[in-house]
Amino acid sequence: MFTRSDDFDNLWVWNDPQIRHRTAWYREVAANRMPARYLIASRVAVDVDPASEETELWSAFDRATQTFLALQERIKSGQVRLADLPRLQPNLRGLAVELGRRMLTHCNFCRWNCRVDRSTKGKRGTCGLGAASRVGSYFQHRGEELIFRGTHGSGTIFFTSCNMRCAFCQNGDISTDKHNGMKVTPAKLASIARELRLGGCHNINWVGGDPTIHLHTILAAIDLLDDETAGTDPSRIRRVEHGFGLFDDSKAAAYHQGEFNVPLLWNSNMFTTLETMKLLRVLIDVWLPDFKFGPGKCAVAAARTPWYWETVTGNLALLRDWGEDAGIRHLIMPNHVDCCTEPVLDWLAENWPDVPxxxxxxxxxxTHTHPSSPTYQPRYAPLSRRPRADEIQQAYSLARERGLPFETITFERPSEMKHPF
Ligand code: SF4
Incomplete structure (x- = not known):
C-alpha cells in the first residue's frame, strides 16, 4: 500500500535545490508536517468589531497579519504546535471573509476596479458577475506541474468567467461563459475541496477563468474547510476517483494534528489589486502566477487588458518581497517571443531570478483564434497556429542565457525528462 505523503516526498523533483527552497512550505503542508495557513489564521485574534467601518477593518487586518507571520515562523521552527493553540474569535480568517464581503459591494477584487455593487441586482463590471459563483468542473488534475500533480493529482476547481479576454484562451469554454457549470455556495465549495483532498489530492488548486473574481466565495469556503458540520453541502457532489492506484485513504493523509489540512494553491493571471493580495497572503500556501504578456501593446491587442504589465509585475514583486512559495508559468505564444517572452524573462532575471x-x-x-471556431476573428490570425519549433527553442535559449531555473519544471514530462538528479 502506498502512503500519499511518502510518495509525494520521494518525488525526484525535490532534489532540485531551487524547487526545494522555493516551495518548502507548500511541501511541508502537503505532507501534513505543517498546518495550512488557513488553520494558523484561525489562531490569530483580531481587535476589531466586525461591524466597523471598512477602513478600521483593514487597519486591524494589517496589524493581525504581522501577528500571523510571526506565529507561522514559530510553528515552522517547532517552537509551538498548532494543537496547543486555541481557536480565537473573532479571528484573522473571519476578518478576511468580512473584508471580501465588503469589497463585493464596491468590487475592487481585480485591477479593473469596477466599483460596482455585485451584492445587489444592477450594474455589473467587466467580469459580468454578481454575487453568485459557478464552478465549471473539478477533478484531480494530472496535467499540472509535477510538484503540484504529485502522485495523486492536484485538486483543481475551475471557476467560470474571467477578468481578462485572451483571444486564444485555452479554457475558453468556461472563461467566456459565465453561466457554465454549477452554482456553488461556500459550503458546497468547501465540500468539493474536502472531497478532492480526501480523494488523494496534494493541494486545492483555485483556478478559472480566474479565481480572483470569485474571491468572496472562495474566502468564505476556506473559512469552512475545517468545519465538517456547518461547512458541508454534499448535494450534487460526486466522488472523485483518484485513479492513481492504491493509496492510504485514512484520515492521516489529510489531517494535521487532528485538523483537516490541505495546502491552498492560487493559480491566477495576477491581474489583481493590493487588497486582494493582502487577503490571500494569510490563506494561500503556494502561488502559481501566469506571466504572459510583455510591456508593449500585446495585452491590449490580444487580451483587451490595459495596465497588464505594471499590475502583474507589481504583484509578482510583492510575492517576492513577502518570500512566498511560488512557481511561474509563461506560455509561448506564436509571433510573441520577441515582444512578450523576452521581456518577461528579462524581468524575472532581474527581479526574481530564483523562482522556478x-x-x-x-x-x-x-476560442477566437481557431479558424474553424464559430467565434473566430480574422484580426487574430497571427495567433492562429501553434508556436514553431524555432520559437520554442528561442524561448528556451533566452531563459538559458539568463540563467533562469526553468529546465526542471519545463522538461519533467517522461518523454523529455533528463532526470538531472
Ligand atoms: S472582479 Fe474585477 S472585473 Fe469583476 S467587477 Fe470586480 S473589479 Fe470588475
Whole structure:
C-alpha cells in the first residue's frame, strides 16, 4: 500500500535545490508536517468589531497579519504546535471573509476596479458577475506541474468567467461563459475541496477563468474547510476517483494534528489589486502566477487588458518581497517571443531570478483564434497556429542565457525528462 505523503516526498523533483527552497512550505503542508495557513489564521485574534467601518477593518487586518507571520515562523521552527493553540474569535480568517464581503459591494477584487455593487441586482463590471459563483468542473488534475500533480493529482476547481479576454484562451469554454457549470455556495465549495483532498489530492488548486473574481466565495469556503458540520453541502457532489492506484485513504493523509489540512494553491493571471493580495497572503500556501504578456501593446491587442504589465509585475514583486512559495508559468505564444517572452524573462532575471519557471510550449489556437471556431476573428490570425519549433527553442535559449531555473519544471514530462538528479 502506498502512503500519499511518502510518495509525494520521494518525488525526484525535490532534489532540485531551487524547487526545494522555493516551495518548502507548500511541501511541508502537503505532507501534513505543517498546518495550512488557513488553520494558523484561525489562531490569530483580531481587535476589531466586525461591524466597523471598512477602513478600521483593514487597519486591524494589517496589524493581525504581522501577528500571523510571526506565529507561522514559530510553528515552522517547532517552537509551538498548532494543537496547543486555541481557536480565537473573532479571528484573522473571519476578518478576511468580512473584508471580501465588503469589497463585493464596491468590487475592487481585480485591477479593473469596477466599483460596482455585485451584492445587489444592477450594474455589473467587466467580469459580468454578481454575487453568485459557478464552478465549471473539478477533478484531480494530472496535467499540472509535477510538484503540484504529485502522485495523486492536484485538486483543481475551475471557476467560470474571467477578468481578462485572451483571444486564444485555452479554457475558453468556461472563461467566456459565465453561466457554465454549477452554482456553488461556500459550503458546497468547501465540500468539493474536502472531497478532492480526501480523494488523494496534494493541494486545492483555485483556478478559472480566474479565481480572483470569485474571491468572496472562495474566502468564505476556506473559512469552512475545517468545519465538517456547518461547512458541508454534499448535494450534487460526486466522488472523485483518484485513479492513481492504491493509496492510504485514512484520515492521516489529510489531517494535521487532528485538523483537516490541505495546502491552498492560487493559480491566477495576477491581474489583481493590493487588497486582494493582502487577503490571500494569510490563506494561500503556494502561488502559481501566469506571466504572459510583455510591456508593449500585446495585452491590449490580444487580451483587451490595459495596465497588464505594471499590475502583474507589481504583484509578482510583492510575492517576492513577502518570500512566498511560488512557481511561474509563461506560455509561448506564436509571433510573441520577441515582444512578450523576452521581456518577461528579462524581468524575472532581474527581479526574481530564483523562482522556478515553467516555459510552456503547449499553446494551441482556441476560442477566437481557431479558424474553424464559430467565434473566430480574422484580426487574430497571427495567433492562429501553434508556436514553431524555432520559437520554442528561442524561448528556451533566452531563459538559458539568463540563467533562469526553468529546465526542471519545463522538461519533467517522461518523454523529455533528463532526470538531472
Ligand atoms: S472582479 Fe474585477 S472585473 Fe469583476 S467587477 Fe470586480 S473589479 Fe470588475
Amino acid at each position: 519557471i515553467n516555459i510552456m510550449d503547449q499553446y494551441r489556437p482556441d
